[in-house]
Amino acid sequence: MHALPFDTRQLLIGGQWRHAASGQTLPLMNPSDGTLLAEIGRGQAADIDAAVAAAQAALDGDWGRLTAAERGRLMLKMSALVMAQADELARLEALDVGKPVKQGRADALAMARYLEFYGGAADKVHGETIPFANGYTALTIREPHGVTGHIVPWNYPMQIIGRSVGAALAMGNACVLKPAEEACLTALAFGRIAQEAGFPAGAINIVTGLGEEAGAALSAHRGVSHLSFTGSVAVGQMIQTAAAQNTIPVTLELGGKSPQIVFADADLDAALPFLVNAGIQNCGQTCSAASRILVERAVFDAVVSRMADRYRALRVGPAMDDLDVGPVISARQREIVQGYLGVARDTGLKVAAQAVLPADLPAGGCYVAPTLLAPAAPDHRLAQEEIFGPVQVVIPFDGEAQALNIANGTSYGLVAGVWTRDGGRQLRMARKLQCGQVFINNYGAGGGIELPFGGVKHSGHGREKGFEALYGFSSLKTIAIKHD
Numbered sequence: 001m002h003a004l005p006f007d008t009r010q011l012l013i014g015g016q017w018r019h020a021a022s023g024q025t026l027p028l029m030n031p032s033d034g035t036l037l038a039e040i041g042r043g044q045a046a047d048i049d050a051a052v053a054a055a056q057a058a059l060d061g062d063w064g065r066l067t068a069a070e071r072g073r074l075m076l077k078m079s080a081l082v083m084a085q086a087d088e089l090a091r092l093e094a095l096d097v098g099k100p101v102k103q104g105r106a107d108a109l110a111m112a113r114y115l116e117f118y119g120g121a122a123d124k125v126h127g128e129t130i131p132f133a134n135g136y137t138a139l140t141i142r143e144p145h146g147v148t149g150h151i152v153p154w155n156y157p158m159q160i161i162g163r164s165v166g167a168a169l170a171m172g173n174a175c176v177l178k179p180a181e182e183a184c185l186t187a188l189a190f191g192r193i194a195q196e197a198g199f200p201a202g203a204i205n206i207v208t209g210l211g212e213e214a215g216a217a218l219s220a221h222r223g224v225s226h227l228s229f230t231g232s233v234a235v236g237q238m239i240q241t242a243a244a245q246n247t248i249p250v251t252l253e254l255g256g257k258s259p260q261i262v263f264a265d266a267d268l269d270a271a272l273p274f275l276v277n278a279g280i281q282n283c284g285q286t287c288s289a290a291s292r293i294l295v296e297r298a299v300f301d302a303v304v305s306r307m308a309d310r311y312r313a314l315r316v317g318p319a320m321d322d323l324d325v326g327p328v329i330s331a332r333q334r335e336i337v338q339g340y341l342g343v344a345r346d347t348g349l350k351v352a353a354q355a356v357l358p359a360d361l362p363a364g365g366c367y368v369a370p371t372l373l374a375p376a377a378p379d380h381r382l383a384q385e386e387i388f389g390p391v392q393v394v395i396p397f398d399g400e401a402q403a404l405n406i407a408n409g410t411s412y413g414l415v416a417g418v419w420t421r422d423g424g425r426q427l428r429m430a431r432k433l434q435c436g437q438v439f440i441n442n443y444g445a446g447g448g449i450e451l452p453f454g455g456v457k458h459s460g461h462g463r464e465k466g467f468e469a470l471y472g473f474s475s476l477k478t479i480a481i482k483h484d
């Protein structure tokens, strides 16, 4: 067993670390070797009740009394602490999620940057005065929603907590965080660092547990005024249904089948690293993974051949070895990905290249060989469904109109990339692509903390990241004063 720096079975409620009311725990596995990593508390409805009550008490007490500048200062202090502890956070994430240490470190620094960005923004969200009838002064103010619920997945815990809890805290909400049962360590570390930074009790509460227990209880709770959910489409729809029963706003960041579109005039040397990295980063378990590569026919063979070279060179191994690709999160996820590779085989979808798995990988680890499939038809199942593993399909196209049709031809709409030197085409494509973010001659913009992010269609609605999130995590009140 790896040494862990705190008791992972405890929940954070009202500033106290305590066991779940039921006393029950759940196992946390290390995906790199299949061993038991730790136990986490199995929080349930009673723990969610306590966490929501603690958050409300914080709003009515010390947390609610802080000025926006004071909230911001706490967040900046926390950002510095996260940065100082980035190596330890990266180790925890590597053990828990199976991501190579350098990616875990990048996630820790991203969380620090979210806290810095939103800490700096906390006292810069202003209302307006509105020209209105004679004898009136009319104005708007932004207020916190109250208690906000944050349900996050296992693939990027630190980044998603940073962007969602960070923006909510900046606006003065009190948060109840429900991490994914597969990966909780950095969420729990987040709570400890918040305490070290001096956040008042109850501003941040953390309840680990199963989605259908703790998650469902949080999303249905009448004391919660806003829900932020990142995860699968199926659960997102349940969350929206639960939110509708309490008539509260919900931000849904769901899955994707994001394309990168390569035109024949593109700078292929610049594009190539982005094409592959955006497919295999975090073993393909990224909502904005570029899982479809659309390539204009004139350069199709050249692009596939160069991507294939890169695939063959990928090094796969345990997260702590810090190679290019680690394991997927669980045996279940490995089976899902292998199921898709079986469909590819059965339907004659050609393997253009596959990374070689070393013979000495730990037997219990959840490894999948990164696989490039080409050419694929746009309506093939693997070109339509989110695989959430290190698998990319390459689809040929002829001309701009067909590229757009293919790119927009799935139920998702999260992110798209366009590689072309033609300025007019860059803008035409950007305007017509159905998604929340378009990257021209880059992809992902290095994480883009400042850039509003979210989807259309089944990829969800609402925006996180950037300044825009601060509007989502606050409620606008209009005040009209008659004075004449």
Ligand code: NAD
Pocket: 151, 152, 153, 154, 155, 156, 178, 179, 180, 181, 209, 210, 211, 212, 214, 215, 216, 217, 219, 230, 231, 232, 233, 235, 236, 238, 239, 252, 253, 254, 255, 256, 286, 287, 288, 386, 388, 414, 459
């Ligand atoms: P998931 O939907 O199974 O789980 C996400 C979270 O929801 C977990 O905390 C889980 O415990 C909780 N949950 C599960 N059932 C619940 C229920 N009935 N009620 C309330 N909460 C419940 O998703 P996952 O498998 O953890 O994550 C993978 C999915 O997340 C992929 O589809 C991926 O694209 C998506 N994702 C999207 C983004 C984004 O920003 N758009 C980011 C990361 C992941």
